[in-house]
Amino acid sequence: MIQLFNVSKHFGQNVALADLTLRIRQGEFVFVTGPSGAGKTTLLRLIFGAQRPSDGAILISGINLGRIRRAKLDLMRRRIGFVFQDFKLLSTKTAFQNVALALEVTGERPSIIRKKTRQMLRAVGLNGKESLYPPELSGGEQQRIAIARAVINEPIILLADEPTGSLDPDITNEIMLLFRTINLRGTTVLFATHNRELLKGTDQRTLMLKNGRMVQEPPVSSEETDP
């Protein structure tokens, strides 16, 4: 599903990621953790195709991101959802419009956009709040909109960069539950967080990064089967 081969990323003299090799299987839920500046965001951005690696190769479902054309990368992004700590919602658009725009870019029929968006807002627990604007909603509700927008195109991968970073513990648990539900439907989830509390008691695979290097990751053998 996601394969990185000796991936490095430099910003001038700064090394954001160094010689990273890993494989994430379809349907996995993987935590990416480490202190600030460890390279978590860079890793997600590289997988998303928002940046190109300085060295190495990244394959998504067998497609080398370094070799596809920009137009194809845009189409591929419809199958990779991204959730941010700061939600990245448009404050001038309603909850409904924020979610719907992910379908609009695909050229979907307006009637289907309306139907799917309502369903998705219901699924993330925002029924009845379709016409509210982000500033009128709580942090947790805004993050639910962002998640709804990220998964409405039924992505095969969901990348989350500190999605609970600005939320209180109760809301964090609700959001975590939402991510797990999405993962149970078969979506591969990469969840970047520096919050160690989230990792307690979890049996999910955890990648620990420090100074751009993997410091805790058991080697993945090719014999391992997908869950």
Add this chain to the structure above:
Amino acid sequence: MIPRLWTYFIRRALANIAEQRFIHLISAGTITISFFLFGAFVLLVVNLNTWLLEWGQSLSMSVYLEEDIGEKRKTEIREALKGIPDAELRGFVSKEKAMEALREAFGAQAALLEGFKKNPLPASFELVFKETDFQTLAPETIKKELEGLPGVVEVQYSEQWIERFEGILYMIQAGGFIIGGLLCLAVLFITTNTIKLTIYARREELEIYKLVGATDRFVKTPFLIEGAIEGVLGGTVALAGLYGVYGLVSMKPLYASGFPILKLVFLPPGIALGLIVLSLILGLIAGLIAVGRFFN
């Protein structure tokens, strides 16, 4: 591209214009003024051309005679003029009649002519060539032949005026093209910057569109449509304004002055449509430059 996306793009372009209406109003206003000035030049050239064509349909010739020409020689010249094919002798203008016409032309300043002790104007015969093909007629040859007749001082024909007029027309045309070119550049510059401002105001939205998998074409097309709408709007309003001014100018005063040559015509449909197409193309180019610069 999916056809229904075009409806979506047009809606987004109109929403962009509505949201940034003040900037777009200034931009469309500038396009209107530029195209109005350019259109006015084109209108001037079209009218001058029309007048030139009307004048060119008949050629008139004045045959000026020596000061103290005798009746016999005058008759000989008259007979010679009657013998010219396609020519119609319109009459004889005596020295006195010529002075009288000049006095009328001078109007209130006619007193200036009192200073002449002797009438300096020559008598002349007036000839007209009707429905003539000037290329076969060769007025220059006729002029030279007539100037060779005893008693003839000089021959002038209207073609000489037309040639001079054509020279002025070419100068106006050249000036119009230069000014038109400069105005087009100004339109491009202003529209490009207006669209860049719109893009800048929506950069957060565009970033999110890209995050959810919007193609470059999806993001860029509404801005191109925005440029085209702005261009066409400016061009159309300019033409409407020009038509209004044309209507006012061609109403009465010029006809009342009694000069048939001042009959005004408006831009032919082809040229008017051409101006709107030009405004559309300029708007599109401005959109392309703006999105190209921003997205690169």
